[in-house]
Amino acid sequence: MKYTGSLIINKPRELVTAIFMNSDYNKEYQDGFLKKELISGKQGEAGSKSKMYYQYGKRSMVLTEEILKNDLPNSFEAFYHHKHMDNTMICTFVEIEPNKTAYNYEYEYTRINWFLPRLISILFPGMYKKQGDKWMTQFKEFVEKQ
Numbered sequence: 001m002k003y004t005g006s007l008i009i010n011k012p013r014e015l016v017t018a019i020f021m022n023s024d025y026n027k028e029y030q031d032g033f034l035k036k037e038l039i040s041g042k043q044g045e046a047g048s049k050s051k052m053y054y055q056y057g058k059r060s061m062v063l064t065e066e067i068l069k070n071d072l073p074n075s076f077e078a079f080y081h082h083k084h085m086d087n088t089m090i091c092t093f094v095e096i097e098p099n100k101t102a103y104n105y106e107y108e109y110t111r112i113n114w115f116l117p118r119l120i121s122i123l124f125p126g127m128y129k130k131q132g133d134k135w136m137t138q139f140k141e142f143v144e145k146q
Helices: 013-021 023-029 115-123 126-145
Strands: 002-009 033-040 049-056 059-071 075-082 085-097 100-112
Touching: 002 126, 013 075, 013 085, 013 100, 013 126, 023 033, 023 049, 023 126, 100 126
Parallel strands: none
Antiparallel strands: 002 100, 033 049, 049 059, 059 075, 075 085, 085 100
């Protein structure tokens, strides 16, 4: 399952990508985000791995992020692993004008092996896209307040 999206952020590309890479801001636009811990490699570089912790009510979730490519301010690629699913993310940032940046993103779920998420992906495939789009819109709103 793959989906793409794009939005225009009314801020300079350097600011957009600096906020994108600073996990201290994740809690501002990713619902339930608690913290990110580096587990190997050098922060922000290709090959580095981090654990990302989320809390949704009484449920907690831990993802492992592996940065595949960091060519910011142009592009960023990462692989995310959870015990029930894997996905990749590719983001590009294009300067349209000095204070206007196009943020393009592509997510691909490559493995879903738990009954409920698999069922949701079959019956309501737009639900995964809806969550990603929500975080992207919240990211845009947060960056534009800076």
